[in-house]
Amino acid sequence: MQPTATVLVYSDNAHTREQVRLAAGRRPAADVPQVEFLECATLPAVLDALDHGGVDVCVLDGETAPAGGMGVSRQIKDEIFRCPPVLLLMGRPQDAWLATWSRADAAVTLPVEPVEFADALAALLRSRLSVEA
Numbered sequence: 001m002q003p004t005a006t007v008l009v010y011s012d013n014a015h016t017r018e019q020v021r022l023a024a025g026r027r028p029a030a031d032v033p034q035v036e037f038l039e040c041a042t043l044p045a046v047l048d049a050l051d052h053g054g055v056d057v058c059v060l061d062g063e064t065a066p067a068g069g070m071g072v073s074r075q076i077k078d079e080i081f082r083c084p085p086v087l088l089l090m091g092r093p094q095d096a097w098l099a100t101w102s103r104a105d106a107a108v109t110l111p112v113e114p115v116e117f118a119d120a121l122a123a124l125l126r127s128r129l130s131v132e133a
Contacts, residue, residue: 005033005125006054008084010040010069011061016089016110017041020059023114029122032129043067050080057124061089062098063110070095073102085124087117 009020017039027034038055040046049055058076060069073086088104089112090096099107105127106120 003033004036005056005129006038007035007121008038008040008046008049008055008058010043010046010058010064010072011089012041012064013061014041016061016063016112019112020089020117023112023117024121025118028118028125032122032125035121035125043072046072046076050076050083055084056128057085057087057121058083059087059089059121060104061110062095062102063089063091070098070102070104073104077103085128087120087124 007024009017011017021037024035038049040049046058060072062069069088073088076083077086085105086103088099088102088107090099090107090109093109096107105124108116108120
């Protein structure tokens with residue numbers, strides 16, 4: 001097992017980024033590596049981080065403005081070679097169809113519910129790390 005996994009967290013809201021960090025903890029499940037967070041508040045920062053590589057999962061806030069996480073998800077799925085899995089944070093459960101449109105690999109609703117979020121993040125980490133192995 002690799003020593004750490006890098007999780008990119010995109011939100012213009014510092015409180016949302018903190019919720020993500022607290023919900024995931026140091027390790028979202030016993031069978032995945034510890035996580036390190038790379039926080040981004042703007043789309044250029046996200047694109048720069050992905051261009052540099054090393055990101056294992058992206059957590060994107062669908063409520064971020066002006067570039068919402070759903071649009072960012074669709075963009076990076078089109079533009080980034082071997083794009084990491086995307087976990088989308090949605091404002092309402094009714095937005096699940098938009099998560100599908102955005103090509104997100106998983107979605108959870110805001111506010112972040114720790115158990116649901118950690119389970120979704122761990123599943124994406126497992127899938128990403130098994131593909132890389």
